Amino acid sequence: MNSFQNGKSEVVVIGAGTIGCAITYYLAKKSVKVRLLERNTIGSGNTSLAASLLTKIRSKPDIIPLVQETYHAMDSLNDEIENKLDIQMVGSLHLAASDKSVEDLDQLTSIADDFNISHSYISKSEMQAMVPWLKTDEIIKASFMPDDAFMDAYVLTNAFAEAARKHGAVIQQYTNIEGLVQEGDCIKGVKTKDGIIECDYVVDAAGAWSNLLSLQVGIGLPVTPVRSNYWITSANPQLFPATQPIVILPDASAYTRPESGALLFGLRESKSVHFNPEKLPSDLTGYVFGDPEDRWNILLEQGERLQRFFPKFDEIEIAHYIAGVSTYTPDGMFVLGGLPQIKGFLAATGCSGAGVAVSGGMGRIISEIITGTNPYCDINPFKIDRFGALNPLSEEFRQRCADARSHKKSG
Known part of the structure; x- marks a missing residue:
């Protein structure tokens, strides 16, 4: 298996939205060799369409530490990037x-x-x-x-990307993923038109398209x-x-x-x-x-x-x-982490309308999982398999996720 452009990466993150860029930033800060791949441009997916409310209080308490971490991240970014964030x-x-x-x-x-x-x-x-x-x-x-505040999600996303580059991350735009490379129960890399990028971990942060990646290795993510x-x-x-x-x-x-x-x-x-x-x-x-x-x-x-x-x-x-x-789950909670049957695959999706607000928290959690650190908050509510076996593309399951958005009242 031949790799290209600077050899093997420890981690490949797929999707340069706010969450993908945050994950890349947190990994790069920990000196992990990380490469972020985006088929279009940074923040070109749903990121530029987000209302970007950064409300700290949430009716689901498990979400709050992730929002609080995003505020910590914004403070750090203001010290690391050239142009200050315009936080309202x-x-x-x-x-x-x-x-x-x-x-x-x-x-x-x-x-x-x-x-x-x-x-x-x-x-x-x-x-x-x-x-x-x-x-x-x-x-x-x-x-x-x-x-509480709000800010332009596109600006925050590019700030994460700029700081990630300063810490050594490689970010490749206009790079489409043709498939995941798997050997037995292990992820070994990703295939692009330019060749195969070998890696130890793939992080699926592809938002609305996340299941199109995960289903390639038999994992149905509970998001729509x-x-x-x-x-x-x-x-x-x-x-x-x-x-x-x-x-x-x-x-x-x-x-x-x-x-x-x-x-x-x-x-x-x-x-x-x-x-x-x-x-x-x-x-x-x-x-x-x-x-x-x-x-x-x-x-x-x-x-x-x-x-x-x-x-x-x-x-x-x-x-x-x-x-x-927005990628919704039936319970309005996120999807974070991996499954033991597929080593080296992690997901960070299911933002349920709060992706910008929790981006820093998601980035920190994924970086802690990869580096073998105990996550700073309880991640059990966000487990991939909490709904059991499912077909995420079925009409019935997609309706359950849509109902979660319709019934949402507060943050």
Whole structure:
């Protein structure tokens, strides 16, 4: 078996999205010989389509250490790269307008206390001052978390890549994977048009296409590409000041954040659309995710719920509609690690709408697994085989994953 370009790599990471670049960065910092392969360009997949909310508090506590690690990573990156990250520290405002959402918010703040995440309940007048477009009449309770942020996922991804290169990583763009090389129960390398790259580990961070790699070695990952949607209004700095916080509105299945004097808002569909990864193009540029009319149908279906809290919703102009795919699992948890029957294969996928926020945590965990270090947090909730045997391409399984997105209320 002949290798090429600088000989054997200890690790080959496949997919240069935020997670793949983070993994490469963490491995390179540990002086692991790592090569990142991307069939297009860095951040060209779903990364550039992400809303990129970096909310620290999550209804699933196992996720929080991964988000916290991403914040640590961003601090480190600011010391290592030439251009500082443009992190928008606007905080997040969590609103409850029903008995159930009040109960959920109280639970969320209790979790925040467990992780020493700063928060405070605020009055309606304080809400109004923060968010000029917000109608507070129906809001029963609100909690403000001042240390939350958002940033451009594409910028973060390229920062991970830049720092990884400085630590010795090799990053190859426009390199398509033709197959995985396996000998017995061991992964030995990856095949490209230029030859075979030998390695000890392959990390599948291919996002929506991750199962197309894993199934080559008989591993079905419990993830499905599911459509995500958000809209951006026309600019109106008075109504949408740049300082307004991220707003989480479970009672409307919605979230918002500022966007250059406009408002970015996401609405979760009641019946999320899922995709067979075999039918997704390798380049998402210009790809239409489902029916083109859905951008308006969803606004009509879900927008009425948001309008309860945003009275001018039906008057605003929509400047942009962005659709992409997130890899969801039936339980909304990630997929991290490997399986004993295939040595040298690891997966890092199933972001469930939080890929940017947990990228640093995923990168650290994968680097610790490869270097034989005990992971810094419990990874059992993210095990590949937690759902047992499955066919990830089946309609039934893909629907389970889509339902997980539809039922998601908070972070």
